[in-house]
Amino acid sequence: MGSAIKTSGLKPLAALSPRPPGQRPGAARYELLSRSFFNRDPRVISPELLGKVLVRRQGRKLLVGRIVEVEAYLGADDPAAHSYAGRTERNAILFGPPGYVYVYFIYGNHYCLNVSCLPDGTPGGILFRAVEPLLGIEEMARARDVEVNSPRDLPKLTSGPGRLAEAFGITRERDNGKDFTSRKSDLFVASDGFPASNVLVTPRIGITKAVDHPYRYIIAGNPFVSGPRNLINLR
DNA sequence: ATATCGATTATCT
DNA sequence: GATAATCGATATG
Numbered sequence: 001m002g003s004a005i006k007t008s009g010l011k012p013l014a015a016l017s018p019r020p021p022g023q024r025p026g027a028a029r030y031e032l033l034s035r036s037f038f039n040r041d042p043r044v045i046s047p048e049l050l051g052k053v054l055v056r057r058q059g060r061k062l063l064v065g066r067i068v069e070v071e072a073y074l075g076a077d078d079p080a081a082h083s084y085a086g087r088t089e090r091n092a093i094l095f096g097p098p099g100y101v102y103v104y105f106i107y108g109n110h111y112c113l114n115v116s117c118l119p120d121g122t123p124g125g126i127l128f129r130a131v132e133p134l135l136g137i138e139e140m141a142r143a144r145d146v147e148v149n150s151p152r153d154l155p156k157l158t159s160g161p162g163r164l165a166e167a168f169g170i171t172r173e174r175d176n177g178k179d180f181t182s183r184k185s186d187l188f189v190a191s192d193g194f195p196a197s198n199v200l201v202t203p204r205i206g207i208t209k210a211v212d213h214p215y216r217y218i219i220a221g222n223p224f225v226s227g228p229r230n231l232i233n234l235r
Numbered sequence: 236a237t238a239t240c241g242a243t244t245a246t247c248t
Numbered sequence: 249g250a251t252a253a254t255c256g257a258t259a260t261g
Contacts, residue, residue: 108243
């Protein structure tokens, strides 16, 4: 506590995350993603999720981040997935209908945000690994207790699954089970018309099982992608 | 720049 | 009792 947070005047790295021509962040029109969008294989959804925006309504404030990195997790075929060993109380959301928020707590410290995929009864999900902050940067900096003095500091806010969860105030207690496709929800995903480009597929990171599968999807070159810069191994 | 390590707790064996 | 879909700090080149 107590460390000053200076964000006044800071803008998102607009050059690196272009919007539709002439559109400013506050003017974005968000189009919700549908239930059927998530009712598919997470490996098909993942690249389409890149470039979409994650939105948190916080009272009057809006927290918005451009999705730049996700990972797909499957069911019985995927030893790295939480659903691999079958349904439990913790992972129940992954076995439910598509488009719902799955949050888990890890390493005694961090929350991670996922969305359920595939039809009711078939497990699968997508882990949100990094977003580029667009709106609510001051609020994110406060939530992270990070000092942002230059654009170079911005990745500290939302680059990494634990970081983005903290920046958006995401916890299991607060958010697990929410409908990701409802505007009534205070946490949802939407399209603002920005088309994802330069999508690259790599092996997933931070796991010890099934490390060979290329199920990590990133916007190549985007500075908010997490992990070592060299971990952009093509497969 | 890369490598290693400690923190801290819910969940599962 | 061990592990974990992580992070931040420290050490070393």
